[in-house]
Amino acid sequence: MGGENHELLLPLVEEENICLPLPINVVSKYWNVELSMDEAIDIAKKYSGFEGSILIEGIEFAERCGLTCKIVHSSLVELKKIIDLGIPPIVILPGIPEITQHASVITGYNDEEKTILHYIQKGNQEGEQQEGAIPQGIFEKEWSEEGKLLIILAPSEILSSVELEKGSNNDSNFLCFxxxxxxxxxxxxxxxxxxxxxxxxxxxxxxxxxxxxxxxxxxxxxxxxxxxxxxxxxxxxxxxxxxxxxxxxxxxxxxxxxxxxxxxxxxxxxxxxxxxxxxxxxxxxxxxxxxxxxxxxxxxxxxxxxxxxxxxxxxxxxxx
The missing domain is CATH 1.25.40.10 (Tetratricopeptide repeat domain)
Known part of the structure; x- marks a missing residue:
């Protein structure tokens, strides 16, 4: 994590599947947990013809491989706190026209520039991680459309030490997914x-x-x-x-x-x-x-x- 930018360095990942969405794969690899793409492809067979991502399949896959998940309604203050703890959160944001929603990994924030940084799939010419900067005000407006829904995927010993504002609604949110x-x-x-x-x-x-x-x-x-x-x-x-x-x-x-x-x-x-x-x-x-x-x-x-x-x-x- 660097200086004023509060940035996390995440692995570059290109592989994804409807049952192993990119955000889940990226965060799992960040914790050195490898999720088998072959297994994800096998799971996806029951969703033949479906286009899109099934986040809960990726979450359950990651949990079977040793990670723990919390799904909560959060806040900008809490989001930043989680990043500063070294945990890359996944947020649910509005999709582009005719795509209802999409999940995005947040890699950091910059209070001086008032921006929120999110993961970009492709690296730069040197193969280094790239980040997209969203003005904080725009990010918060868009995130609020989805009730500021936040997914935290981490090892249980790390997640258990995090006190969440609305941790009690995890089970309810899980059922939604x-x-x-x-x-x-x-x-x-x-x-x-x-x-x-x-x-x-x-x-x-x-x-x-x-x-x-x-x-x-x-x-x-x-x-x-x-x-x-x-x-x-x-x-x-x-x-x-x-x-x-x-x-x-x-x-x-x-x-x-x-x-x-x-x-x-x-x-x-x-x-x-x-x-x-x-x-x-x-x-x-x-x-x-x-x-x-x-x-x-x-x-x-x-x-x-x-x-x-x-x-x-x-x-x-x-x-x-």
Missing amino acids: VSEKQNILKNYSQALQSLKQAVDLDVSNSTALNLLGAAMNGQNSPECIKYYEKCIEINNRSFLSFNGLGNFYLKTNQFEKAEDCYSKAIEINPKRSAKIYKNRAYLREKQNKNSDAKDDLKNYLKYYSKAPDRGIIEQAIREL
């Missing part, structure tokens, strides 16, 4: 049960509340509203809950409520989703707000350059 795996495997009833158990363990877990809202929304159940609203009450920067509420109100033809929710989500992060603009354009057109609908369709194409329906949308823009 398990539920996502169950959803991918189409074990929907088990996923729902995991989320209900997560909320029972911690009624203030915004991650669990949002996911339970999404599950209920998927069943077209009005019950989703109370879970989304409770999540927003705890984390008023939950883009996903505002977007989920908007989707439910759109499905039930409550256009004014849908527009309000979509607008609040866009205010939180205007670049996170392209589809939200398309949805808002549809309901605005239904309310005879053609000029606003036209602007939304333009934004949809702006943030989704490879939109498969580009031709149809461009025609709609001309006709509005």
Whole structure:
């Protein structure tokens, strides 16, 4: 760790797999724990056709190989404390348009420049670790969209010495990650049960509340509203809950409520989703707000350059 920058030196890693995501592989290697890619490939066979990463598979793999994990809602102060203890944390951040979320390894911070440093997969020309610097204010805003969710993966003797602000909600958060795996495997009833158990363990877990809202929304159940609203009450920067509420109100033809929710989500992060603009354009057109609908369709194409329906949308823009 160096001087004012509070940086950790992590190994350069290029290999990853849906069941051994890069952040898990990097942090495991940092602790000199080698996770077999062959084994990860074998585990991934049950997820044939799935695109993306399954973090919980990587976490459970690392735990089987001797590491211990904690998943908590954290803070910027705690994040820095963990880095200063020599532990590289993994954070959950919003994804780029049409990718819901992504995990990133934080390698350090610079208080003088007010930046947070995150791991970049490729080394520089000398083969040395590269870091991406994110302005601290932007990082905290984006991280807050995910309830400042933090994953700590470390040897048990190190992790046991760390006092976490919200360490008690680890089990609840763990179940949230398990539920996502169950959803991918189409074990929907088990996923729902995991989320209900997560909320029972911690009624203030915004991650669990949002996911339970999404599950209920998927069943077209009005019950989703109370879970989304409770999540927003705890984390008023939950883009996903505002977007989920908007989707439910759109499905039930409550256009004014849908527009309000979509607008609040866009205010939180205007670049996170392209589809939200398309949805808002549809309901605005239904309310005879053609000029606003036209602007939304333009934004949809702006943030989704490879939109498969580009031709149809461009025609709609001309006709509005």
